[in-house]
Amino acid sequence: MDELTEAIKMKLDTETLGTLDQRVACPGYDRSALSHGIVHVGLGNFHRAHQAVYLDDLFATGRDHDWAITGAGVRAPDGRMREALKAQDCLSTVIERSPAGDRPRIIGAMIDFVEVDPANAPLIAKMTDPATRIVSLTVTEGGYYVDPTTATFDPSHPDIVADGESPEAPKTVFGAIVAALKARRAAGQPPFTVMSCDNIPGNGDVTRDAVTGTARRSDPALADWIAANVAFPNSMVDRITPATGEAERALAAEFGLEDPVPVTCEPFRQWVLEDNFPQGRPALEEVGVTFTDKVHEYERMKIRILNGGHAIIAYAGALLGCDLVDEAMAHPLVHAFLRKVEEQEVLPHVHPVPDFTPAEYLELIDERFSNPAVKDTTRRLCLDGSNRQPKFIVPSILDGLKSGASVTGLALESALWCRYCAGHFEDGSEIAPNDPDWDRLVALSAEAKTRPAAWLEQRTVYGDLATNPHFAALFGGWLDRLWADSVQKTLEAYLAD
Structure with missing residues (x-):
């Protein structure tokens, strides 16, 4: 078997990083020095081509290595993504595509992926960890339980009603956030910031409504505490990121990467954020993020x-x-x-x-x-x-x-x-x-x-x-x-x- 065939079959993981095709850019920092700071729910293509890339760039400057991502999910497909990413040490292939050529890179900003559980106990435990200072979300435009007729959160949705009846074993991401915030309050820990990265108008405000509305189904006093104490910055995110199929996997293989979940994207990216992070944040302005009150x-x-x-x-x-x-x-x-x-x-x-x-x-x-x-x-x-x-x-x-x-x-x-x-x-x-x-x-x-x-x-x-x-x-x-x-x-x- 020739050397090229061997390269194409090379599995992506920490051990193989140093032997990858020279055209593939690898993390410019020691991943073993990273520590957890962010729980991110929804490890789809957009997150891995956007937020994770910005953090990868920031870590390469030598800064803020205590803000690494721990992935999480609340749906069955998230379990499949966890299995794929854990098998490659939570590394992601991101290939920027332009008429000038393809630019592949390996993103190392994520260090773990919590177990996907129907009652969300592992997720709640990780969000309760004092090291978690930001919980970020990409759960799609339709994942916020907004009633389109009123453009407001719908507390009567069956999923939200179920979380209100069983707040200790929530099925939704918002129920899990409520459970974790309740546990942090009881332990005397400050609340984390909840940062939506979904493409919806006023995403921070929408997320606040979803979290407080879910809490109000079971604990109105907790809902009031969340509204008064938890930050929900608004953001605008942008990068065209197609779905992954066989063509994308074949493209990764052309660079010697055996990755079942590679991401392709355009070169352009943009992230605009309100600077509302009471427990601190990574210095993302150093890598191109715009902080403004005009999101x-x-x-x-x-x-x-x-x-x-x-x-x-x-x-x-x-x-x-x-x-x-x-x-x-x-x-x-x-x-x-x-x-x-x-x-x-x-x-x-x-x-x-x-x-x-x-x-x-x-x-x-x-x-x-x-x-x-x-x-x-x-x-x-x-x-x-x-x-x-x-x-x-x-x-x-x-x-x-x-x-x-x-x-x-x-x-x-x-x-x-x-x-x-x-x-x-x-x-x-x-x-x-x-x-x-x-x-x-x-x-x-x-x-x-x-x-x-x-x-x-x-x-x-x-x-x-x-x-x-x-x-x-x-x-x-x-x-x-x-x-x-x-x-x-x-x-x-x-x-x-």
Whole structure:
């Protein structure tokens, strides 16, 4: 067997770090000198390409080695991730992809991963450890138990009710946080900071509502203590990170890395944080994190222009047969659709931040979406529209209606989502389920084909928009046209207007 074949089969772990392909950057510090400081719940691709990378960079400066990450999770897939990462000493492969070439690196900022347990006892114990000063989260946009009709925490959700009835054996991450904070208070320990890194508006405020709302189900006095004593800084996070599949594993193997869970990502990354950490924090400003009291302005720009932009190109691109995001950006109709909706209907409601004007940020987003090396898929962008639309698209619709500005293109985007949820392409081939509530959406899309208002009556997505005659007429007109003509002809009609 030749040397290259041996390298490709080399298992990633501490012992092999010194023998990896020279193209692979390895941690620039002694991992044995790291000690625990952060519990992170949700070890998906985004966290390992974002927060973990920033800490890896910081540790390489020789600073703050007492802020290493201990991973954790509360779902069955987290157990599988734990098994994979523990087998390679909690090392992660991160490959930055750009037209200039691929840059692989090994991230060593995580030192352990607590056992995933149905009652969350190991997680609660680790959060109770006095060395834990930050608990951070990436539990997805839909993981915060927010009622979309009220945009507030839903204490009546069955998961939260169950945690209220059995607070000593919680099933949710918020129940586990409550149990750990209760134990720390009883032991006279200061509370940790809870830092959401999820892509939702006001993520710190949303997390505070979830934690205090969960506590109030079983211990109102504890809920009041948490509200008064626990810090929940808001943050804005950004890095395009595709899902991992066989292509990503094969790419890692090209660099001699046998890793079942490698991460690929774009070179760009951004992290904006409120500086609210009573028990201290790592000096992340040394490695590019922006600390500011204007997180909401950065967040609005990113969510409206980038995440909203993803939704604008996702359904149009997928329905026109573009599997990859850069292919959608190269399609003249999809790209023109993105630019017109963003420039006319999104940017007018976004404020500038110190780093960018809205127009400058759009140019950056255009470049990032067009990166052919990232290999992000339109299917990933189409995923879970019922959770993403109310956060990324509907706020721009509401602002447009309130100000009297155009919402024509946003109405078409909504109609394209409805058409996608019909479950088949224009040639009749199936669209595989792509939403947690897919069967209901398919049925609703079928109803909306003859009664478009049925789609807008999803109050968890659109609130009261079904009763807005202007928007309802725009949406219905576009949906009728999509069915009567085609996606291509409908986009051409919008762009010609």
